[in-house]
Structure formats: C-alpha cells, structure tokens
Amino acid sequence: PAAFVLVEAIAHGALLYSASVHPRRPGPAMVLAEPSAKAESASSRVATRPLVLKIGGRWYDATEWASRHPGGAYCLEWVAGFDVSAIFHTVHLFGRKSASAMLSQLPELAETDLPTLPEPLVFPDIRRVPKMMQPPIFEDWLLGRDVGGSVASGPPQPFRKPAPGDSRGWGAMDASRDTPFKLELEALLHRHFDSPAQYKASTEHWLRIGLALGLTCSCLAGWAHGDVPATLVLPWAQWMLFSPAAHEASHHTLSTRPRVNLAAMYLGMPFIFNPLIWYPQHIVSHHQYPNDERLDVDLHHLRPARMHPLTDRDEGGSGGHFLFKGFFTTAGMSVLWPIRHLVGRPTARFYTLNTPAPAAVPKAHVALSLLPAAFVNLYPFWLVASGAANPALGLFLWLFPWLGTGAIWTVMTQVSHAQEDAQAPPEYDDHLRWQVESAVDYSVGSPLVPMLTASLNLQSMHHALPSVCGCHFHRLYPEYARICRRHGVQLNTRSDVAHAWRTNVDRVFQLSSSPDEPAVWRRLGGNLVVYLATPYVLFAAPVLMLSAAVDAAVRLPCAAA
Helix, strand or coil, rough: CHHHHHHHHHHHHHHHHHHCCCCCCCCCCCCCCCCCCCCCCHHHHHHHHCEEEECCCEEEEEEHHHHHCCCCCCCHHCCCCEEEEEHHHHHHCCHHHHHHHHHHHHHHEEEECCCCCCCCCCCCCCCCCCCCCCCCCCHHHCCCCCCCCCCCCCCCCCCCCCCCCCCCHHCCCCCCCHHHHHHHHHHHHHHCCCCCHHHCCHHHHHHHHHHHHHHHHHHHHHCCCCCCHHHHHHHHHHHHHHHHHHHHHHCCCCCCCCCHHHHHHHCCCCCCCCHHHHHHHHHHHHHCCCCCCCCHHHHHCCCCCCCCCCCCCCCCCCCCHHHHHCCHHHHHHHHHHHHHHHHCCCCECCCCCCCCCCCCCCCCHHHHCCHHHHHHHHHHHHHHCCCCCCHHHHHHHHHHHHHHHHHHHHHHHHHHCCCCHHHCCCCCCHHHHHHHCCEEEEEECCCCHHHHHHCCCCHHHHHHHCCCCHHHEEEEEEHHHHHHHHHHCCEEEECCCHHHHHHHHHHHHHHHHCCCCCCHHHHHHHHHHHHHHHHHHHHHHHHHHHHHHHHHHHHHHHHCC
C-alpha cells in the first residue's frame, strides 16, 4: 500500500512532463496540403503545417503566436482545427480590444489552402445510429431494454437536420457583436479588476485547494490500506478537490501561469475525469454551444435518456436510464472515453466518437494518462489476490469510489442546464445572453454553497465570464444580476441544489419516459438525499456486511483451533 503514493506521483509527473514537451500538431481533419517537394523530410513537413483556428468565419495560422500566447500554447494546440469563435470572444472579454488587435495580425489562410470539408468544422458530428440499427450493449441487458439489428454502414445524415429558415442557430450567433449587455459586463470586470491576474484564484481559494488536496491524499492512503471510513469519504474529497482546482484550471482561471493551470487539471484524476478527454468536449462543445442539441455533446452522454426536447426519443428509453447511468459518469470520463479514443471506436449508439482527445496530443500521452485510473481499478484485485482483503471488501474498494463520484458529479453538473426554462429556443442573436439564459443558478445568496461547488451553483455567471475564477462570483453576483435585469436577460434560479435536482429529474422524465411509467422512480430519484445515498445504502452497506460475515467466518475456525 505504501507504493500507492509513489505510483501516483510518478504517473502524474510523467503526464505533466509529457504535456509540457509534446510537439504541436495540426488539429482534427485539418492537416494542410503537403509541400510539393518530395525530397522534403517528414519532420520538416510536420513543422510547416500551421496550427489553424477558425474565428469569425476566417481561418488563422496561430503556429508562431502559440508560444507567446498568454494562456499557454497547449490551450491553442488542444483546440486546433476547430471553430473557436465563441471561446475567443467570451474568454477575452476583459481585454477584447487588445485580443482583437492581436488576432488581426495573425496570418489568414484561404479556404483553398485547407482540405475539403463536408461542412464547417465545429465539433465532431453528433450522428446517432437509428434505434432499430443499434446493436445491444451490456446496459440494455442489465436494464431490459429491447434493442436489436445491426449498425448501418457508412456515415448517415445527422439525426436531426435544421428546417429551412430555422432561427435557432445557436452556433450561428455572432459572439463578436458588441451588444449593450456585453459592454456592460466588460465594464463590470474593469470596475473590479485592474488586470487579468486580479480575477484569478485568490489566496483563500488556494487555501481551500490545499485543504482538499490534503483530505484527498489522506482518503486515498486510507483506501489503499483498505480503510472503510476513508473510502466512504473519498468521493466527496475528490469532488472538493476537482471543483476548485481541476475544473477552474480547465478554464485557465487559477493562475496567469499556464503550467500551473495545466498541472492543476490533472487533480481531477483518478476518480473524476481524464483532462485530455474533458477539455475538447467541455470547452469547444459545451461552453460554445450550451443546450444546442446539435452541437452540445453534454446532452448526449446519458442516452437513451432524453435531455433536450429537440433530440429524438428512444423507444424504451426512460428517466431511469438517466439516474442509473449517472452513477457511472466519472468511470466513463476516466476510463471508457480514453480507451475509445485509443482504439478508434465510436461512442455507443453513435456513428462517431463524441469525446475525442485533442489531435495535438499523441496517443502515447493519452495512454499514459490512463495509468492512475488503471492503478485504482487493478489495485483492489491485487489486495484480494494477496490475501490483504476478502473478495467483498475488494469489490467495495473497486466500485464504490466510482459510484460515489458518479452520483455527486451527475447532481452537480446536470442541474445546471437540463431544465425546462433553460431550454426555451432563443429568438434573438445575442450569444452572451444565451450563455446566461441556457443555465440555471441556485443558492444565489449563500456565501457557503459557492465554496462547496466552486461557484458552479452560479452557472450562468460562469458561462458569461468563463475566464474569471469562481471565487469572485459571490461578490460580483448582485451587480451582475442587476445588469441582467436592466437588459432583459432572464436569470433562471432555484432556491437550492435539492430544488434544482428535483426540477432537473422532472425534466428528464418528462422528455424520456412514457406516461405509464411508475411515478415512484421519479419521486425517489428526484430526492437529492435518496440519490446521493444510493451508493451507500444499496451497494456499500450490503457489500460491507458480506465482508464482515466473511471475516467472521474465517475467524471462527481460527478461534476454535
């Protein structure tokens, strides 16, 4: 067990070193035409390939600028090849004029210099296999869902095509427009902060990260020794570390030093997420196109549960799938999604992989990033094989941390967007306004809840001001709310997280379930305490009682002897 900390430290250290030195490569499907000189070496050809980004309908070559980018080269490399218009304008709100001036100096690339694309690249197409062509998977057998047939060959049309004249073009919203609302939010930042360094993490925020890191390390050490109380606390400790550290770091809000943000992203390991998989789908997809069923991949993670009224309904799907799969969300982000990327397999029930790692990251780095998750998955079996734990205790040590973190993750993330009032189609062309109105806030007056959630409870503010550390949100929120009211921007709020979870579950059941489905599942699943207690009551308690019984059965013959 003492080797646990050493293995984790080596794995994380290797990851950080690899992240800091891996070479820049072109983005997905965006390799430019090779130079015509056949004698040119492969290495020199790679060096001439630009790091391309699409902003405001134009392609830019950011190869030379990447090394001087204040946020670090990696955050450009990890989004290379994508349309990042919305990211550019929201992240650079504080210094939008200087950022736009810098952008104008980057070399532009004509469409003719790019490979032929079937459509504008925004994020991998969310192309779903029709229900009757879906092959059965383990989940169908477990939940009794009838699925048969074979997967159709070849890429189909997207599962939903926008109708002619459809005005719900989330992705088409012009994020560069200087609307009165946007200008007043910019003024809000300048009233409170003199430089970007001032809206990064405060000393108090770093102190909380340090305390959470200490608690997590203590719980991990206890888990490695088979300590039951430490393992029961571990999911909460990991969340308390992830939310103020890894999540904030993925938005570059902890520090003005890129290496600090890059290192902190790995603090979501091993039981929350893999940062290489998380970054593209969260930053490029979700934060650019929240609640856009065609581009926000977050709306499709918990299929066959239906998370948006404009997605197709699955026969046999229900809100129960949402509740059940929620327990395994962190296992998917940490283990399943990276493996799918490595082996080139599409997301189950989809034609494409919805959660790819950045094309700039070598597969060897992705494989290396799986080491911490691999260790925590294999170590309990080693304890059993070595006789240090009985099989029941080994099962508890293996599965409970995933179930616990999955339940916490599902509650803390899904309540913020899968809500009826956050999914009303926008009838305006104001990207920043949609960032606010597509989210739900709760406990807006509480000084404690933002500390426990890293201000994810103030989700609309996080989407409107993603470059500001959440530790400042509670202080800024009253003024922010007044600005929203002045400009007619709707703030969707709930009294607390229990209220938000209840309306979230009601929404998913309304969209997913048939009218004759027993209401008891909705009532039980919508109770926050019941849902979070489920891994403890329905899994941990019986497994630990079985473990105690096994130990007692072993001790009796020994005592008699």
